[in-house]
Amino acid sequence: MGLTLDRGRYYFVLNVPKHLVGKVLGRNGQPIKQVRQALKTADLSVAKRKAFELEELKRAEWHLLDQGEEALAYEKYAAARQVAASRGFDYVPEKVLLQRSFEENLPRLREAAGPIGQPVSPKIVDALLGGVEVALPPLRQVLADYIESTKTKHLRKSERQRHSWRLPRERAVTHFEKAVPSLKQAGIDKITRDDALIFRDWWARRIEAGETRAETANKDFGHLSQLFREWCELKGHGDLENPFAKLRFDKAVDPLVTRPSFSRTWIETKLLAAGALDGLNPEAADALLMMVNTGLRPSEILSCPLDDFCLDADIPFLRVAANGRELKQRHTAREVPLLGVSLAAAHRVVARGGVKRYLHKANTWSSLVNKFLGNNGLKETPQHTAYSLRHYVEDALLEAGVDDRVRADILGHKYARPVYGSGGGLQMRRTALEKIAF
Template identity: 25%
Template sequence: MLIRVSPYMTLEVQHLTRRGEVYQLYMRVPVDLVSKYGTKFIRQSLKTKDQREALQKLKPLVAHYQAEWDRLRADDRSIPAAISTDARELAKLLAENEGAADFLFEPRRVAYAQQSADPEDTYHNADPSAYLKPEEAQAIKLLEDGALDKPFLSDALGLYLKLHQKGSETKFRQGIQREWKRLIAHCGDIPCESLSRPQARSFVDQLLRTGLKTTSVRRTLRAINAVLNMAFQELEIDKSHPFRLLKIAGEGADASPAKVPSMGQLKSLAAALETKESTTAIIAAIMLETGPRIAEISGLRVSDVVLDAEIPHLRIAPNEWRDLKTASSRREVPLVGLSLKAAHKAVKQAGDGVALFPTYARSRGNDSASAAVNKLLKPYGITSHSFRHSLKDRLREAGCTEDIRDAIQGHANGSIAETYGKGHTLKTMRQWLVKAKVT
């Protein structure tokens, strides 16, 4: 399909077409795989009339089918994901309605046998895939193998969320469900024990084809491994699951170095932020001197900002709209310099409210906060996470020891001794933050 990107430029985009005003994916199935799909073409609505949105949706779908084709060629037992999922639903219906399979499929079995040289032998011995659609043949196989009584991938996820200590937390559930949905979209909702190594490898290939960096792919694999480890253990599946110890080609080689602003950049930015009253600017200003994760600031309650103490500080703790990344993330952090001034602004603007920043006091509000702050910082060539790296560097240059740096930024410390007692005091942390402050 030709896409006009400007009055002077037109691009040809493969696998994109339109039905009426709605964009569609349109791909020709490789000749050697037509029998597994039961069709020569794949058409799938992108459910949008917007050209830009259609192009964004197209890339991961194309990557999905290309990776699936690689897998189907590598593993003769595999079937397309969509057919696998449809087959399970059909098998359930057939199992619930006695005689339905014979009513639907017997006429086709008989007709196919009668066209052969030996009708009786063909009737009794022909593979159902010869006269049924791929999803129908797979449904019959599931019933014959008794596979409906075995745990499927969707069952493994349900078990994991039921048994995991964070399984009831919305953000945790959504994160795991998002990664698991990717897996089922790739290989279908199949029995756990049917999951194969070729499927695991082609899943990684698909993620890489969509443009994900290897660090993001590894994050997805960690989530999938966690679910499978529990499922294979609890369901007593007597084999190693195929995602175990899976390698990612070129892992880490595509990582971009963290963007750490210079002191000159920070001073220029601080001067600009000090004059602004927007929520986004105030969040950035608080982060500049304290170096937290953005969710730790955007999700604060007003009561978490303690300004009337001898040492003004933030209390970073879980609340109803956001959790913390780790147990060591719960802490108190002194406010100094620009961050202290910004905290006063934030409390004043919040008034009698509960949330310090009401706009972001919701599930996944930190994602919106991150996008807004990063947009503000884009002219400086940095992101909100740059403040975290910058403070660590400034503290290190000031001579601050690792354990105090970890206490300030909420990193887990490797020393068991550091977990005893009350930890480092606000006074100690403030001394180092004053030495490292920008303003």
């Protein structure tokens, strides 16, 4: 975009893209290579505002002109909506416009006719007068649009967190395409409740065969329902009925949803036995040991910079903060005292210069450690995982009679009651953890 000053007045100047030269017409109906239009102002700030609005209009029109015959129907429709909006109108299908009065349609007709001697492109006329077929994108394109449209929601996430957020949604779309392949290229407005029930039956057969769990299917249903609902709201199609709503299986049919906690005896005699973790690399082993007396999440340990290992304080502690990633909830930011085997492990991490190999890689760490536990007879049951240490700490604190506010402060849980003061701070948290620490 350019602004030129000619005899005290500003003009808008914009070069036509090379691939559209010959398609963009001037006032005389002949092809032009550059748009030049008077902004009728000598005020630079006013000129910039008008130029911005004019550029938005021109680029929308050119995008429509750029849609060749090979373009998909939903791409043409999206471009037509954009052009109509740039001219100040909603896109309305032709058959709807024909039901309206002449007076109601007059402003739209005048815009489509254009100024005398300045013909309007037929494609732009179609956009203004509803001559483009209404067509919505298929589910996978909807997902791509949704990710782009909602990226500001995830600015605080690390790249790994953004990947972890996208992955299950992409997986849900892939599963739907496998279950109902005939709809892979169909617009989402073509997905019916019957199609969604076919998808549900596809999952039901897998659950009955023991291939997967109901909770896994429910995650797919939730992701697709949210995707459909929020995309439609963003794009102005809120009148479409959500076919993925209320598909969830009853959790009662899935006995594996609850992750068990380790028993104190198992931790003492198995996990903390001499040489039990020798097969793990030192950083992975120390992260696991830091969980034993703290109940910290693996991601909370493995995302901490060196400065957040506050081991020289009167009460050594780990500071849980955002640190380049989005915290699960605001109340998860906290200071957790370190003692016993967890404090010793933290000292070793600091001596090595902090977390390096698994920094912001909690999923990688979990896969490695859970495989190690399974291969070395360190799982109390097949359902136990490294995360079961967090459940142990929670259960042990409860059995020790620790106040629920202090437990919430240690574990980073939401505290339902009104919060006053610091809840006793580090001293009270350490006193609580001393009751259960190894």
